[in-house]
Amino acid sequence: MKKRWAKRHIAEAIFRLIAHVSFVLVAGSLAVILWTIISKGFPAINWTMLTQAPKGGYYLGKEGGILNAILGSLYMAAGGTLLAFIIGLPIALYLETYLRNSPWARYVRLTLDVLWGIPSIVYGAFGFIFMLAIGMRASLLGGIIALTLLELPILTRAMDEVIRMLPRDLEQAALALGSTRLEVALRVVTRQMLPGIVTAILLAFGRGIGDAASVLFTAGYTDRIPTSLFRPAASLPLAIYFQLSMPYPEVQQRAYAAALILTVIVLITSLGSRWISSRLSKNVIQ
Amino acid sequence: MIQSKSLSARESQSERLSLAVRLRSDKFARWVFIILSIIPVVLALLIFGMLVFKSLPIMKVNSIWQLLTGQVWKPEEGLFGFWPFITGTIWVTLTALLIAVPPSLLTAIYLSEYAGRSLRTGMKPLLDLLAAIPSVVYGVWGTLAIVPFIQNKLGPFVRQHLPNIPILNSDNPTGFGILAGAIVLAIMITPFIIAILFEIMNNLPKGLKDASLALGTTKLQTIRWVVFPQALPGIIAAIGLGASRALGETMAVLMVVGNVARVPHSLLDAAYPLPALIANNYGEMMSIPLYDAALMTAALILLVIILLFNVTSTMALQSVLGKKGA
Numbered sequence: 001m002k003k004r005w006a007k008r009h010i011a012e013a014i015f016r017l018i019a020h021v022s023f024v025l026v027a028g029s030l031a032v033i034l035w036t037i038i039s040k041g042f043p044a045i046n047w048t049m050l051t052q053a054p055k056g057g058y059y060l061g062k063e064g065g066i067l068n069a070i071l072g073s074l075y076m077a078a079g080g081t082l083l084a085f086i087i088g089l090p091i092a093l094y095l096e097t098y099l100r101n102s103p104w105a106r107y108v109r110l111t112l113d114v115l116w117g118i119p120s121i122v123y124g125a126f127g128f129i130f131m132l133a134i135g136m137r138a139s140l141l142g143g144i145i146a147l148t149l150l151e152l153p154i155l156t157r158a159m160d161e162v163i164r165m166l167p168r169d170l171e172q173a174a175l176a177l178g179s180t181r182l183e184v185a186l187r188v189v190t191r192q193m194l195p196g197i198v199t200a201i202l203l204a205f206g207r208g209i210g211d212a213a214s215v216l217f218t219a220g221y222t223d224r225i226p227t228s229l230f231r232p233a234a235s236l237p238l239a240i241y242f243q244l245s246m247p248y249p250e251v252q253q254r255a256y257a258a259a260l261i262l263t264v265i266v267l268i269t270s271l272g273s274r275w276i277s278s279r280l281s282k283n284v285i286q
Numbered sequence: 287m288i289q290s291k292s293l294s295a296r297e298s299q300s301e302r303l304s305l306a307v308r309l310r311s312d313k314f315a316r317w318v319f320i321i322l323s324i325i326p327v328v329l330a331l332l333i334f335g336m337l338v339f340k341s342l343p344i345m346k347v348n349s350i351w352q353l354l355t356g357q358v359w360k361p362e363e364g365l366f367g368f369w370p371f372i373t374g375t376i377w378v379t380l381t382a383l384l385i386a387v388p389p390s391l392l393t394a395i396y397l398s399e400y401a402g403r404s405l406r407t408g409m410k411p412l413l414d415l416l417a418a419i420p421s422v423v424y425g426v427w428g429t430l431a432i433v434p435f436i437q438n439k440l441g442p443f444v445r446q447h448l449p450n451i452p453i454l455n456s457d458n459p460t461g462f463g464i465l466a467g468a469i470v471l472a473i474m475i476t477p478f479i480i481a482i483l484f485e486i487m488n489n490l491p492k493g494l495k496d497a498s499l500a501l502g503t504t505k506l507q508t509i510r511w512v513v514f515p516q517a518l519p520g521i522i523a524a525i526g527l528g529a530s531r532a533l534g535e536t537m538a539v540l541m542v543v544g545n546v547a548r549v550p551h552s553l554l555d556a557a558y559p560l561p562a563l564i565a566n567n568y569g570e571m572m573s574i575p576l577y578d579a580a581l582m583t584a585a586l587i588l589l590v591i592i593l594l595f596n597v598t599s600t601m602a603l604q605s606v607l608g609k610k611g612a
Contacts, residue, residue, distance in 0.1 A: 023392075036430055115329065121561045210423070266419060
């Protein structure tokens with residue numbers, strides 16, 4: 001009896017240790033990755049890097065910085081998020097305040113889940129064929145459209161989940177007072193879900209700005225600072241990808257700097273969404 | 287004070303709108319909503335339809351079976367065999383899952399069964415952060431850390447001490463290959479899998495677990511005989527979702543996997559997964575006949591495989607998580 005007791009408690013202790021180690025492993029991998037990016041990227045960052053576009057040939061010039069990619073990425077991710085939000089918010093509101101659990105709502109939700117699962121390279125390829133079909137060239141606008149497609153399901157589903165969590169009482173009270181559904185959607189639901197909206201927007205923005213495969217063919221790449229919607233635009237992920245494999249150390253430095261800047265932007269959006277949503281949620285009735 | 291003022295201003299504004307206007311705008315909005323909600327459905331059909339339409343030309347020349355099992359990829363000579371790419375995708379994805387699933391499962395169990403409250407609440411932001419890091423950044427890390435490690439340490443070690451293990455036997459002298467791709471992928475999908483597993487474990491009914499513990503079992507016994515069987519469908523669904531993520535990942539894998547169009551036989555061989563094929567060759571596809579159709583076929587194959595994994599796992603997961611409410 002005693003022996004069996006001892007055995008199972010030893011097994012317990014061993015298992016506990018293994019579980020603990022894998023937790024440390026997972027948490028540690030974040031530290032290792034961040035350390036690699038920071039230790040390589042930090043020395044590469046300076047004023048020139050942040051304020052100038054690359055000089056000389058096709059991203060092979062040794063002078064200059066990555067301002068083209070920083071601006072291009074910000075423009076594309078902001079544009080894509082804005083468009084996806086404009087389309088996505090009404091869909092989310094419609095699904096919840098008008099449709100609830102009707103078959104059509106379930107169908108739309110399933111489609112959004114399917115779209116969410118489509119890899120970004122397929123969005124990129126699709127965007128490219130689509131642009132060919134209507135005679136468009138790789139441009140900032142193309143990148144924005146590709147990111148809109150990529151972010152639309154993320155944004156819509158995230159907002160949809162937020163609305164589902166809201167208490168029904170408020171909506172019903174507003175309806176009972178004689179509001180139309182539209183008024184309920186715009187004045188009650190939207191206000192209550194504000195923290196969730198901000199989180200969803202930042203989540204989608206983070207996904208968009210970090211995605212390389214979807215803008216690879218649709219936005220192209222250029223050393224110039226983007227000035228027009230119809231010209232190709234650089235982006236941080238592609239700046240990293242193209243410049244990392246170059247044999248010149250000066251060019252590689254730009255890749256390291258771009259990786260650090262991209263990571264910082266993404267971490268700020270991820271942490272910022274937490275902070276903002278906790279600040280904003282004080283107006284929400286639980 | 288200010289708040290009440292703005293409130294009353296808003297009220298008076300809405301009073302000014304007549305009922306007819308309000309009803310009409312409600313009706314109008316409804317139509318706008320309906321039209322917008324058709325967009326995702328149209329988009330999904332359009333993507334699928336366009337890929338099928340664009341890959342038709344090559345299917346007229348070759349049978350689907352020929353394309354799928356063809357070993358040779360020489361677009362200049364009109365040979366489009368996808369087998370190297372399909373096997374490359376499978377090798378990388380399977381290896382990544384083998385690396386990622388055990389620690390994910392253990393971490394999820396640790397978090398839901400052993401860890402204290404503060405650790406549990408602290409883990410969520412950490413997982414979000416890991417999931418938010420762009421794949422290109424993982425690719426950079428793989429190129430700087432994993433590839434040199436395999437090239438300078440693991441590769442020579444294997445050649446010297448373990449030359450007879452077929453799965454490690456390779457003539458690939460670089461560190462770029464399946465193992466590098468799989469390690470990077472594994473680290474990318476780990477937070478994703480943990481987050482799903484953690485949600486599943488937290489959703490299990492507490493009663494059975496408490497009953498088992500009350501009978502004097504250790505936590506491990508409860509986990510083995512109560513938690514695990516109940517969570518199993520959810521665990522499989524989580525692995526399926528992780529697989530669909532891994533299958534479609536492009537950039538991080540592309541950067542470290544070597545990109546050689548040959549059927550791999552060992553973990554240290556280079557491979558060329560489908561997403562990498564599309565990403566690398568899209569620029570030059572216009573110059574060779576049928577090349578664009580071949581790449582669209584690759585995208586279609588990838589999409590179909592991923593959707594199979596994704597849709598079945600999502601549905602399984604919904605039924606697992608939905609059960610609790612019933």
